Amino acid sequence: MKVTVTVNGSQIEADVPDRTLLVHFLRDVANLTATNVGCDTTSCGACTVLLDGRSVKSCTVLAAQADGRDVVTVEGLADGSGAMHPVQRAFQAEHGLQCGFCTPGMVMAAVSLLDENPSPTEEEVRSALEGNLCRCTGYHNIVRAILSAAPAASERRSS
Amino acid sequence: MIPAPFTYKRAWSVDEALDLAVQNGEEAKFLAGGHSLLPLMKLRLAVPEVLIDIGRLGELSYVRDDDSQILVGALTTYDELARSSLLAGELPLLAHAASRVGDPQIRHRGTIGGSLVHADPAADLPAVVLALDATLIARGPGGSREIGAGEFFRGLFETALQPGELLTEIRIPKPRPASEWSFQKFTKRAIDWAIVGVVVQGGRVALVNMGQTPVRASGVEEALAAGAGTRDAAAHAAEGTSPPTDINADGRYREHLARVLVARALEESAART
Numbered sequence: 071m072k073v074t075v076t077v078n079g080s081q082i083e084a085d086v087p088d089r090t091l092l093v094h095f096l097r098d099v100a101n102l103t104a105t106n107v108g109c110d111t112t113s114c115g116a117c118t119v120l121l122d123g124r125s126v127k128s129c130t131v132l133a134a135q136a137d138g139r140d141v142v143t144v145e146g147l148a149d150g151s152g153a154m155h156p157v158q159r160a161f162q163a164e165h166g167l168q169c170g171f172c173t174p175g176m177v178m179a180a181v182s183l184l185d186e187n188p189s190p191t192e193e194e195v196r197s198a199l200e201g202n203l204c205r206c207t208g209y210h211n212i213v214r215a216i217l218s219a220a221p222a223a224s225e226r227r228s229s
Numbered sequence: 230m231i232p233a234p235f236t237y238k239r240a241w242s243v244d245e246a247l248d249l250a251v252q253n254g255e256e257a258k259f260l261a262g263g264h265s266l267l268p269l270m271k272l273r274l275a276v277p278e279v280l281i282d283i284g285r286l287g288e289l290s291y292v293r294d295d296d297s298q299i300l301v302g303a304l305t306t307y308d309e310l311a312r313s314s315l316l317a318g319e320l321p322l323l324a325h326a327a328s329r330v331g332d333p334q335i336r337h338r339g340t341i342g343g344s345l346v347h348a349d350p351a352a353d354l355p356a357v358v359l360a361l362d363a364t365l366i367a368r369g370p371g372g373s374r375e376i377g378a379g380e381f382f383r384g385l386f387e388t389a390l391q392p393g394e395l396l397t398e399i400r401i402p403k404p405r406p407a408s409e410w411s412f413q414k415f416t417k418r419a420i421d422w423a424i425v426g427v428v429v430q431g432g433r434v435a436l437v438n439m440g441q442t443p444v445r446a447s448g449v450e451e452a453l454a455a456g457a458g459t460r461d462a463a464a465h466a467a468e469g470t471s472p473p474t475d476i477n478a479d480g481r482y483r484e485h486l487a488r489v490l491v492a493r494a495l496e497e498s499a500a501r502t
Contacts, residue, residue, distance in 0.1 A: 071237055088237035088280075110230050112268055113420065115334060124308075124337040130267050131338065134237045135260075135284055182333065200419040201332025 073137040077102065078146025086133055092126075093117045095133035096143060104144045104174045108203070115202030118175035118182075119143050125182030127201070144174040147181065149226075156222035157181050157215070166215035168206035176202050180216045184223040192217060232270035239282045243368060243397060246283050250393040251370050253279040259395060260284065261304055264331075264339035265347035289342070289397055292316060301399040303342025307331070310341060319403050322410035322430050326357045329412065332420050342396045345381070348388045348442070350473075351422040353414065355382055356443035360428040360435035363401045369394035382442035404430050408501045411494035415486055417477065424477045425486040427466075429494040439470040439487055446470075449491055459499065463492035 074083040075092075077100050084099045096102050096119065108116030110129050117128040120142040128141075147155035157180045160166065167173045176199070183190060183198040190198065195216050196209075204212060238253075240246035250257055257279035260266055269275040283289070289304035292313045299320055301310070310316060310327035317324050330336055330344075330353055344354045345365065358365070363378045367390055381389050390396065404410070413427040414437070426437025427446075432453045434446040448465030467484035474480045 087234070089232045089234055091231065094231075110271070112264065112335065115332070118334055121337075125334045126338055127334045130264060132237065132260075132263065132267070132282075134239070135263065135282065179333065182337075197419075198333055201334045 071134055071137075073133050075100075075133065075136045075138075076140045078142055088132075088134060090133040091129055092119070092121075092131040092133050092136050092141070093128035095136070096128060096141070099133075102143050102145050106171055106174060108171065108175070113201075113203065114172070114175075115179060115199075116172050116175040118178040118202065120178060120182060123182075123185065125179050142178075142181075144177050147177070155181065156226055157184065157219045159222070160215040160219035161212070164211050164215035164218060166208070166212040168204075168208045172202060172204045172206075176204065176212055180212075180219065181223070183216070184220055185227070188224045188227075189220050190217070230271040232267065233273055233276045235270075235277055236279045237282060238279060240286065243283075243286060243288065243395065246281055246286065246395060247368060247370055247393065249279075249281045250395070253281070255392045257281055259346075261340045261343040262306065262338040263343075264335055265343055265349070283395070294319070295400075297403055299401045299403060301341060301401065303345075303396045303398060304340050305342075307336035307339050307341070307344075308333070311336065319407055320361070320401060321407060322404075322412060322428070323354075323357055323361070323401070325410075326353050326412045326428065329353065329414055335420075341399060345399070346388055346390060346396050348382050348384075348386050349422075350382075350385065350440060350442055351438040352443075353412075353423065353426060353428075353437060356426060356428045356435040356437045357412070358399060358401070359443050359445060360430045360433045361401045361404065362433065363399050365396055366398040366400065367391075367394045368397050373397075375400075379445070385441045406431075406502065409498045410501070411497040413490040413494045413497075415490060421477075425472070425483050425490055427487065427490040427494045429491075429498045431498075434466075434491060434494070436466070436470065436487055436491075439467070439472045439483060441471070444470060446487070446491060449495075453495075459495035460492055463488050463495060466491040 106116040108114035258277040289302040291302040307327040448468035452462035466487040472483035
């Protein structure tokens with residue numbers, strides 16, 4: 071079927087098989103390969119993107135379900151001048167990654183969390199990451215990064 | 230993993246969804262949030278030839294106050310239930326249980342109706358609507374009918390819905406007082422299905438993952454009605470159940486968990502009043 075998805079602000083239109091998953095649409099049609107396929111069973115969160123502003127696991131959404139909607143991947147977080155999103159900067163500053171495979175999903179889950187809860191407690195951050203697995207087990211620095219990104223992420227939303 | 234090929238059709242109204250179901254027969258399935266159906270399709274455990282996407286039917290997404298009951302549209306997501314201020318006041322049990330399903334991403338997509346029609350005995354919300362004595366509204370080609378939650382769950386992944394029928398609404402009588410509730414979910418990891426779960430609202434007690442369907446702990450309810458204390462009542466928790474044995478736990482351990490969790494739930498519920 072023909073689907074049109076706004077990905078990181080650009081309209082991507084393609085005729086794809088009905089069974090195409092959003093994550094494959096992003097990687098193979100839009101050529102945006104930052105979003106990883108991890109477990110492929112709605113568990114690990116590596117494929118997390120924003121669909122109409124909310125975090126979703128793109129391995130469990132059909133491209134057809136995203137037709138006409140707005141998707142943001144980690145490639146779309148930097149602003150027009152190329153400056154990284156506060157959550158990305160915080161992951162760098164706090165060393166919130168080891169191998170990096172879970173990172174795009176972690177960052178998108180964090181962006182969605184801070185959108186819904188601009189100043190979360192540490193416990194709330196940990197709960198919000200229940201659907202994102204880091205097999206390096208580097209959770210402490212990830213949580214630290216998200217907590218430290220909260221004020222700047224709020225500022226960016228209000229500006 | 231990619232699902233087997235199917236034809237995708239999108240409905241823009243309940244009537245159109247029902248028409249599409251009639252046209253496509255038993256090989257068609259309704260797709261709501263897709264968080265039960267798509268994983269099954271990726272594993273090829275479900276191979277529908279046609280998917281009828283009802284995900285854009287805004288008319289089925291709501292939480293409404295209707296005098297003595299709360300009306301919940303079948304397409305309301307877990308996240309919307311968890312954030313509903315109406316539920317926070319009138320049905321805190323449902324709001325809380327929804328906030329404990331899966332993880333944030335799953336709660337953004339998964340719907341109450343999808344969970345109920347999937348009828349997984351390890352799922353939380355089927356036991357919640359059972360404990361709340363909800364009535365489920367199904368629409369089919371012949372019109373609408375009401376199904377009591379106690380009659381809805383027929384077996385493993387099996388409900389009272391007929392082919393072509395669509396669950397549209399869940400009607401829940403307002404519990405009085407709303408505050409006497411508890412939801413206990415025993416898992417190894419946060420996002421896991423309950424090994425055993427317990428739902429209490431007033432004197433009604435329902436169990437998650439203690440049989441082929443969610444079940445009411447009638448032995449506990451009868452003991453409570455006869456004036457038993459929480460510990461004595463909880464001793465009846467596993468009566469009449471047939472818990473599964475699987476990689477997480479054997480049946481006897483589940484029976485033990487049911488008694489422990491029912492006791493905790495009754496104590497928590499009583500402490501809220």
